[in-house]
Amino acid sequence: MTWITNRWYVAAWDSEVDRTPIARTICGEPVMLYRKLDRSVVAxxxxxxHRLLPxxxxxxxxxxxxxxYHGLLIGPDGAATEMPIKSEKVPKAVCATLYPVVEKHRFVWVWIGEAAKADPATIPDFWPCSAPGWTFDGGYNHIACDYRLVIDNLMDLSHETYVHQGSIGQQEINETPIETIVDGVAVRVQRWMPGIEPPPFWRDALRTDCLVDRWQICHFVEPSNVLIDVGVAPVGSGATPDHHDQGVRGMVIDAMTPETDGTTHYFWGMARNFDIEDAGFTARFKAQQGQVFDEDVAVLEAQQKSMTANPDMKxxxxxxxxxxxxxRAIITRLASAELVDG
Incomplete structure (x- = not known):
């Protein structure tokens, strides 16, 4: 098992789930999602x-x-309420498995493991997605790669210099040393780049052309999420690695939900604390971010194919x-502990 089962995983954006059921495989399990008339979500x-048709x-x-197939009627509680032959009594044992489900931070979260252990208080804290003074939107990619490769990509932003040359990449990223901090099951990697030219993406967001202090602070949040605190502030504005709301600041939100051992649901977005009332800018920002992530998808899928083609290499x-x-070490440790406990 390459993932931790008893955890909350993003199954969909809130806007994806409506009255019509959608199918999504989460951690190897086929899940159906839909909204009831009261708009609550069923997983x-x-x-x-009966005969296992989806x-x-x-x-x-x-x-x-x-x-x-045969007309068995299943209620939102998973229990069968009507048999294919309507005169037959419905056996109590005829029921479909339900998964705990919660809507939070614009996402629909599903608990795949033991239902009794599902505590909504343990949903990862994507605070910028819901905080006053911030706005949030994003998108979705299905990626043909192991979800851990996406985590690798997001926790090592040195690739931006080469993969994203025309948007957020710049040579200063590779010239700046990183600091890595591990705190229990959390990992933080940070770069502080003082007095540099902003890349095109951030220059346009700042709406001026000047030297800036730039930061990138990557937070791994188990089981499979990465939040990246990013932005730029004009030199001399007082921004520091610990306090940096002086310029334009965003939080890249990344939730990687394993589908299978070799495929991933990638939910991404950007929460920001500037121009939050500008809906047009939000749409353009989302489109630009989508283009950046499309560049990552091409690399990650090629990497997965190469790993399959080169099984003798590590x-x-x-x-x-x-x-x-x-x-990765934290994921492996938690997954192994879960197997022992199970």
């Missing part, structure tokens, strides 16, 4: 308990769903990989 195993192919009837870790190596 149910996507397999009819329930997401079924027909909605109120808050229930009728299997498209990933190597250099000094720039400190954050990703530490994050």
């Amino acid at each position: 149910m195993r996507d397999a009819c308990p 329930l997401s192919m079924g027909f909605k009837e109120g808050d229930s769903i009728r299997c498209r 990933l190597r870790g250099y000094s720039i990989d400190q954050g990703s190596v530490r994050a």
Whole structure:
């Protein structure tokens, strides 16, 4: 097992889930999501308990769903309420598995593990997505790679110099030393780049052309999330690595949900504390960020194919990989402990 089971994972954006069921595989399990009439979300195993046809192919009837194959009717509590032969009594054992589900920070979170252990208080703290004075939006990519490769990518931003040359990359990233801090199951990697020219992406956000102090602070949040505190402030504005709201600041939100051993649901976005009322800017910002992540997707999928084609070779870790190596070690430790406890 390459992932931790008893954790909350992002299953969808809030806007993706409506009355019509959608199917999504989470940590190897097929899940169906839909909204009831009261707009609350149902997360149910996507397999009819009769002949295992995906329930997401079924027909909605109120808050229930009728299997498209033989007509078994399943209520939002997972219990069957009507058999294919309507005169037959419904056995209590006929039911579909439900998953704990919570909406928070614009995302629909699903708990794949033991339901009794699901505590909403343990949902990762994506605070900028809900904080006053911030605005948040983003998108989704399905990536044909191991979810840990995406974490590697986000915890080592030295790749920006080469992968994102026309947007956020610049040589100063590779010239600036990183500091890596491990605190329990959290990992932080930070760069502080004083007195540099801003890259195009941040120059446009700042709306002026001047020397800036730039920061990148990557936070690994288990089981599979990375929050990246980024931005620039004009030189002399008083910004420091610990306090930097003087210029333009954003928090890149990345939730990597394993689909299978070799595929990942990648939910991404940017929360920001500037121009928060400008809806047009939000849309343009999202489009630009999507283009940046598309560049990552191309690299990550090629990397996964190369790893498959070269099974005799192993990933190597250099000094720039400190954050990703530490994050992987935490995932492995927690997943192993879960197997022992189980």
